[in-house]
Amino acid sequence: MQKYISSIQNPLIKQLLLLQEKSRERKKTGLFVVEGEREIALAAKAGYEIISLFYCKEIYSESVLMHLINQPIDRIEVPLELYKKIAYRGSTEGIIAITKAKTHSLNTVIFKTDSPLILIAEAPEKPGNIGAILRTADAANLDAVFIANPKTDLYNPNVIRSSVGCLFTNQVATGTTSEIITFLKKNNINCYCAALKSSKNYTDVNFTSASAIVVGTESTGLSESWLENATQNIIIPMEGEIDSMNVSVAAAIIIFEAKRQRKNS
Known part of the structure; x- marks a missing residue:
């Protein structure tokens, strides 16, 4: 009409x-x-x-x-x-x-492969960071993006704008940290958490099997639940004065290392 x-x-x-x-x-x-x-x-x-x-x-x-x-x-x-x-x-x-709007519950997630590559972001607040993460996920053609304990509405106009529409090109699900950890275990997906403690260099980890890369906020990092349930904590070596970088940048670095490994395996 x-x-x-x-x-x-x-x-x-x-x-x-x-x-x-x-x-x-x-x-x-x-x-x-x-x-x-x-x-x-x-x-x-x-x-x-x-x-x-x-x-x-x-x-x-x-x-x-x-x-x-x-x-x-x-x-x-x-x-x-x-x-x-x-x-x-x-x-x-x-x-x-x-x-x-669509529902973004974990039970709607469907994987097209036995070794999916997933990005999980815990409690991201800034719409710009969420948008950047979704753009990276689209560029890498990830199997899914999970937002744990979301603090920002996925349909916030700033998320849509900063993702340049990649909210719609990715399979996105939300849930609590506990729900997502349970989902990973049920589906036999390895959990690699970006953290400072007890960590391996991200290039020394094998991402070719079913893998979830988990990133937290720049200010507080990941909650203890993730660290307790990680298959392995991973770290990006920092050579400057600070010990962290923008969460979307860190996620992109690790994701494309995983993609490189999978291409060469």
Whole structure:
């Protein structure tokens, strides 16, 4: 259905703004906002249900819009002045979607191989770090990303933006640390925890069997539960004055070592 809305007081516009701003609203309705052509296309490709599309024809072509989403959805045209008020990004592409969220429980995870490679991040808070982790996971074509004890809503607009849509290209699950450790044991997946104590150099560990690489926050590291249940603690040798690096960078270094080993095995 095609509509035209010009008032910021319109109930649909108010709902869109609430979904952008409030995690509580996203959880209550099971909806979230995706902005940008690439991100919306990736969400649709991943099987997300697009509820409605808001577009500004001064920025985004109507003819392109018709080919972006084949689902029967509401297409809502808004004038440029209103679009600037509802767009989350500073530089925007003229198109925003309201989308139905998926469940990210561990029991929905399906592996296509007997030796999956998983990245686990415990209690990441910064949306930018979560987004960077998801981009790395996509680049490495990981089998899954698990977020343990999540402190940030996966559908936070900053997560989607910083991941450039890789939230939709990865198999992502959330759970408590205890639930994820139980899942790993049940599925015979080795657990390699990035930690300072009792650790091996990450290049000296064999990642070719089913493996989970676990990273914690830069400030507190991993909780004791992970260290107690690790197959092996691993470390990236640091040659400067500090003893840690950005969590997404550390994860990328270890992941691509694992990928190198698997390619050469």
